[in-house]
Amino acid sequence: MIASIARWLDSRTRAAKFARSIMNHVFPDHWSFMLGEIALYAFVILVITGTFMALFFDGSSADVVYHGSYAPLVGVHMSSAYQSVLHLSFDVPAGLVIRQMHHWAADIFLGAIAAHLLRIYFTAAYRKPRELNWMIGLTLLLLAIANGFLGYSICDDLLSGAGLRIGYSILLSVPVIGPWLTFLAFGGTIPVSATIPRLFAMHIFLFPALIATLIGAHLALIWRQMHTNYPGKGRNDRVIVGSRLWPSYTLKSIGLFLFVFAVVAALGSFVQIDPVWIYGPFKADAILPGAQPDWYLGWIEGAMRLFPSVNTHFGKWLIPEVFFPGFLFPAVVFILLYAFPFIDKLISLDFRAHNVLRMPWEQPFNTALGCAVLAFLSVLFVAGGDDVIAVAAGAPLAWMRELLRYLAFAAPLLTGVVAYAICETIRRRRSRAIPAQPAEPFERSEVNVEMR
């Protein structure tokens, strides 16, 4: 029966040969090659849960009075957007668990992207011919951060309102074009009624569409260029060893999707995230301490907290202090990241294409640099939550912030030096054990395939 349908289809579409070549596509097996896949599946969950929520969310800041089932807010004036989030959380069946899954999936999406980025960096997978895909990946990271911020901002609760105001101030602080940028993104001087609809449209149409398109391009390039491989027996820049797309890789991947879904569903069911009813509706005259962004913006928040308060004057112009840690610093970080494949060429003087990865200890300088940057970002990340940590640990905040300022310099230096020393030791030990093999010259990206 199935066979005859397949024959019928094939005689009309001539798809069998094509399908077979797809199914025989080879993916190397290593756990670290599936980190990006976790992100992909988190994105799938985001789209599914987001579609459900879009049925109930009302992206408008019209003033309404709440009459739902959360007692402490009955009779309170709020925006229609915030009210619809409360309605979704308390009165729509399964609404709260879907909302929490969406938020957890977003946090995990970014975590998986970050882990994937680290893997690519520390194994030098960004080298020729994959520079382009590295840049697509970075763009995906940027879009994901932005969309996460938009997502929790449109709830219009007191916490996200505080975040929105910070985002607004950062954009406004950009010299010359700041005011135009803020008018474009926020539709006026916040709080203004145009903001929520604008952010909502960006959150559910513009950014997801861009992310989905770029994920397509990202995967297509991986397909076209074949996957990289770790160095090992029988592997070189021309030979790829791994398992076929069908059946082994597909089954593995479906299994992973189910696991990702299970973890997100468990978090959504058992751990509260973003309890907007506790924060209350956004009111311009109310404020709360212990306000942090979601984790993926914590490093920028931390930079703003640690940066000294200096206002720079250029003639009659003033550059406000937030511009440096809030805009310039992340911009420089991303520009350096985009440029890194080319910076790496200058460091290693290696302009050839590679399909076999470089182990972290084979590139001590890059590894040390990566560890140092990671340490720096971690200090900033901690600083982003320093008030909460101070209260939780009972330590005085002013004192902690001073310590973090010193750590921001000391930690990267220390981590870098230690990482370098460790890499050198491993490298020396290995090169004594196996004499280095001369690398084959390799210029094109076509490779032979060896299947298991």
Next chain:
Amino acid sequence: MQIYLQQCAKCHGPTGEGISAAVTIAGPNLWAEDDPGRVMTALEVGPSHMPRFEYILSVAQMHAVSDYVAHTIAQIHLNGGDLSRGGELFRRNCAACHRTAVRGGGLVFVGTNAPSLTGKSAALIAGAIRWGPGPMPRFPPSVLSDHQVASIVDYIRYVQQPASPGGSALNWYGPVAEGFVAWVGVLLMIGIVMWIEKGGKG
């Protein structure tokens, strides 16, 4: 009166205003203890650091002190608060220091923390609002009426009572705690991926 000044004032202050919670054996403000029966119970039980006055005072003396506290010292009468009004007032007047989730927060400028308000009695909260212990501002009747104070008290006690929907609240530490949990999730999934790549064995 005389008994109060002798026995109670060293911990609760001569007019029942209380002593800052920063002191170890601090008696709280008594301005909302308007029920002689409740004061009497406190004297018999001796809550936390307070001595049990059963052994120190006669029953008649205890009644006299209770009446004195309830009728002369107490000046706030809590009744019929409005929960959602209380929520709004709390967010506007208190959340800036005690956090919206009433779990306390850091005050950079004075180097102390605003304490968590969980498990505090209604009278203690009401007293603190009027009296303003330590660096906390005072909210006299011209700022917050008795009804408004009662509303705030209702709200503070409501938020901690019913288990908050949506699972563990992570002590309401907010996005910082959520971020750490998210990373635990990511690490868990990396563990799962490693397990899958080992062929699902061990």
